[in-house]
Amino acid sequence: MDNNNGGSQVEKGNTRDTAPPKNVTPTKTGCSEVCHSQTVGVRGPVLVQDTVLHETLETFVFSTTLPRRLHTKGFGAFGYYYTTHSMKEYTKARLFQIPGQQVPVAVRFSLASSNQGTPDTSRNVRGFSTKFYTAEGIFDLICNHLPVFFVRDAILIADVISHLSPSPVNNLPDPERLWSLFAKYPEATNMLIWFFSDLGTVKSLRHIPGHSVSTYVWLNAQGVRHYVKYHWFPMAGVAYIDRQEAQWLACQDPDIAGRDLYDCIAKGKAVEYELCVQLMNPEDAKILPFDPLDDTKVWDETRYPLCPVGRMVLNCNPENYAEQVDKLAFDPANLLPGLEFSDDKVLQGRTFIYSDAQRHRLGPNYRNIPVNRQPNWSPACMVSSGNGRYVAGEIMRAEIPNPDNFTQATQKYESFSPAEKKNLADNIASGLVHALPNTQHIVLCHLEQVSPVLAATVRDQMCLYASTVGK
């Protein structure tokens, strides 16, 4: 019997038992797979009772998890971390007590403002999140490749992300949306300098640093608190690319950074990073010219030197991206005794929203997914910061007393070589030229405060670009 004359089966009686079944094909796994819907005759309607069809479609539709609201595109790798220097003086976290202590890790690198199709070389903030599976429990260290953030209060994140996203009208990138972010928030000027320098374009994740941006607290066995910022540095050295190479590579291979990481590990070459911390006595906040809990600032490395803590070796690729990488749930609140959060206003907002996002994205049992599982976890395992600390004050919504929006932006600009300064000005001008005149004016006023030379160079470059874009 063949399907072409099956329409007459009803009239003639079913002769299927005499012919090989053609609607069942063996799959790679050897199981049979149904490949025809159940119909009334060959050309008749599909039956509502076809539970095989329903289950096949439902399984397909619900087979992927929801994308992350931020840092959507990402790549994962696995390996181990070991402590090289005892941090006992500053934290009681067991992980950091004795050199040689080693734990497994899972890492996810990501693009902060992305969808699955965003080119890896786009101007972007790269995420660099690490899950340490320690005997005490899971510690998540969530970092970005740039050490500063756009704003200093988590309440502004929705607005910031809307400025970084495509237009809600037509889903196209809109320069005015992006540049009005920097016009609206003078505190984003330091980020502007970092982001629009060539530090914002990357082709290899093996060559990026990671910075916690937010300030955490370390608590030692004697109950002494220190502010801490975490930093990863690639053992293979830091490397960036310029805008032209980034744009060319975006066309050649939009997944170049993920491919580079995977291929390197697949060839047996481990990817390594050093973990360092900067430590600060919280009392210093009273004398510093800036607020150390302000995420738009870095800490001067001469005053707060980088202390080496340990090494991470990534030597294992994922075998199942959906289960091992997509379902990773990083949370700045996944801390351990001795590792706490501080009063940093960005971090305080973040300590609630990641687990909310993950309940929505992965379901209420996300902590039981193998990559997130901590044996015997209960809410009591969470480390809530600051027990024993006395805090009092008037309840308010207020700007911090020392916002100082421009000093560090100037210092960063002045630290660049002449070639880096030139690229920065050119990168800014090529984008800012497409913004509205009022936005251009305000951003140029901010740049004037960073450096009159930078503002003048950007203005000159914009004139050149304006003539080519017909403005």
Ligand code: HEM
């Ligand atoms: C300003 C407030 C912020 C809010 C409200 C926020 C919120 C979020 C949310 C909801 C996610 C997705 C979580 C998930 O679905 O698993 C996320 C991911 C992420 N965030 Fe933030 N974020 C903020 C600031 C920051 C800062 C300052 C950093 C710097 C280290 C950062 C680094 C990351 C990274 C690296 C990821 C990706 C984690 C992964 O690979 O799964 N975020 N953020």
